[in-house]
Amino acid sequence: MIDVQLYRYHPEQARQPWMQSLSLPEEFRARMVLDALEFLHEADPTLVYRRSCREGVCGSDGMNINGKNRLSCITSVAEALDKTSTLIIRPLPGMPVIRDLVVDQSLFFRQYQSIKPWLINQEPAPAIERLQSPEERSRLDGLYECILCACCSSQCPSWWWNPQKYVGPAGLLQAWRFIIDSRDQATVERLEQLEDPFSLFRCRSIGNCSWVCPKGLNPMWAIGNIRRELLKKST
Ligand code: SF4
Ligand code: SF4
CATH class of the missing domain: 1.10.1060.10 (Alpha-helical ferredoxin)
Incomplete structure (x- = not known):
């Protein structure tokens, strides 16, 4: 399994954001981070993120993945992990977070x-x-x-x-x-x-x-x- 640390923020539930520990099946290593988010979303529909074209064209799924801002739809889990073992997903830094991975732009x-x-x-x-x-x-x-x-x-x-x-x-x-x-x-x-x-x-x-x-x-x-x-x- 692949360890995941996912930024969560639901202001109506908790004043502070938290990092949620999750895991992905090994096969996701060869898939895109957006696929991983969709898999996690199926298990927990309260997870919120932006996406649209899933082809790296619309620009809506920018997020911080293992310390670097990237588009989740064109970043593979293996590329994001590089030599690390945990996939760490946070919202774009420097912008107010509205909910989970959605920021106010x-x-x-x-x-x-x-x-x-x-x-x-x-x-x-x-x-x-x-x-x-x-x-x-x-x-x-x-x-x-x-x-x-x-x-x-x-x-x-x-x-x-x-x-x-x-x-x-x-x-x-x-x-x-x-x-x-x-x-x-x-x-x-x-x-x-x-x-x-x-x-x-x-x-x-x-x-x-x-x-x-x-x-x-x-x-x-x-x-x-x-x-x-x-x-x-x-x-
Ligand atoms: S990173 Fe900046 S320059 Fe590059 S596509 Fe996105 S907004 Fe444009
Ligand atoms: S200060 Fe900002 S805009 Fe200027 S080179 Fe660095 S990252 Fe780019």
């Missing part, structure tokens, strides 16, 4: 909204689309694939300390995605909005964000690019 999405994640272009829209050259389009690679799972921001110490003021790696990756979009006309305003001691400059280049991103994106690199643009602007 309101602040995460407010920070995302703050960078205006849409094209700003006052020119009348062409009949079909705003064209880009293949080279202009390729600059968005490694950015548009973000699924907003929050694994990066929730593993970022700078975001834990200042979630109200620091945009966090997910929002900043998207800020860079719009700053370099050839169709966007608000580059100067976007940069000015981030030019304060907290919004961007609280990043300490620790790199947790890039370490955990389940889509292989590199928010630390995107943040570095914005930082360089801001420094260029001020010299």
Whole structure:
């Protein structure tokens, strides 16, 4: 059997969360953590977690598995265990827990909204689309694939300390995605909005964000690019 430690929190029953000791049949080693959660949920339907596509696309099942934020649907139990013997599942850190593995992501999405994640272009829209050259389009690679799972921001110490003021790696990756979009006309305003001691400059280049991103994106690199643009602007 595989030992499991599972974070539980039911505020109407107990003021404090607790770790529940459970076990899984050996065969789950080759299956995904989400399969393990569904097996445990069948035994105890009060267990709550988010999930949707189970293909690593919707981004709803981000959670902390053996110390690292990951998507449970694309993380195998064997991979999570690595050389350890206990599967430890907790909610995403740094966010208020609503119940069991479900966290309140309101602040995460407010920070995302703050960078205006849409094209700003006052020119009348062409009949079909705003064209880009293949080279202009390729600059968005490694950015548009973000699924907003929050694994990066929730593993970022700078975001834990200042979630109200620091945009966090997910929002900043998207800020860079719009700053370099050839169709966007608000580059100067976007940069000015981030030019304060907290919004961007609280990043300490620790790199947790890039370490955990389940889509292989590199928010630390995107943040570095914005930082360089801001420094260029001020010299
Ligand atoms: S590199 Fe910056 S954004 Fe990424 S985890 Fe570290 S402090 Fe947070
Ligand atoms: S950058 Fe990666 S870890 Fe962060 S929200 Fe997007 S997909 Fe998730």
